[in-house]
Amino acid sequence: MKKIEDHVSLTKVAPQHIEPLREFTLHKHQLAFTSLPIPAYEKCLLDQKRFPVAILEGDRPVGFFVLDQGADVWAYSKSTHAILLRAFSINLPYQGQGIAKASLQQLKPFVKTHLPHCREVVLGVNQNNPxxxxxxxxxxxxxxGKEKIGRSGPMAILKFFI
Incomplete structure (x- = not known):
């Protein structure tokens, strides 16, 4: 039996991913901490510093996040080589299968390939989202060990070195 890691990959969002991303669902309480993919993707279309990423299981989009190189990153890191991971979500029917962890384990090679100037990925995770x-x-x-106040309260600032 193959492991989930063998089926999960990351790719830049492409036109064929839009409809499955539009059909995404999340628990109501999760929407306090993240965004549905389409509103976050639409912000990427308006801001070239935002890189939309689809999490695929096989060829099906089951997750989404944005890598943001814009000014917001300064609230999380003072490194000129940092990038902000935001709007991370896994479609509700695919949650609890290890897809989130498998996708994050691919973050380092993905960033090295697509954003080679980046040396760290930072994010804020709400304290009420353990x-x-x-x-x-x-x-x-x-x-x-640092915190930032987000739209739903205090967030722990996490980082990952590339």
Missing amino acids: SAKKVYLGAGFIDT
């Missing part, structure tokens, strides 16, 4: 924090820490992110 399951997400556990996934990030399990994938190699470290807690910086």
Whole structure:
């Protein structure tokens, strides 16, 4: 039996991913911590510093996130080589299968290939979202011990070195 890691990959969002991303669902409480893919993707279309990423299981989009090189990254890191991971989500029917962890384990090679100037990935995870924090820490992110106030309260700032 193949492991989930063997089926999960990352790719830049392409036209064939839009409709499956539009059909995404999340638990109501998850929407306090992240965005549905399409609104986040639409921001990418308006801002060239945002890189939209589809998480695929086989060829089916089951997750999404944005790598943001814009000014918002300065609230998380003072490194000129940092990038902000935002709007990370896994479509509700695919949650709990290890897809989030498998996708984050591919972050380093993906960033090295597509954004070679980046040396660290930073993010904010809401303190009221311990399951997400556990996934990030399990994938190699470290807690910086710093906090930032987000739209839904205090967030721990995590980082991952490329």
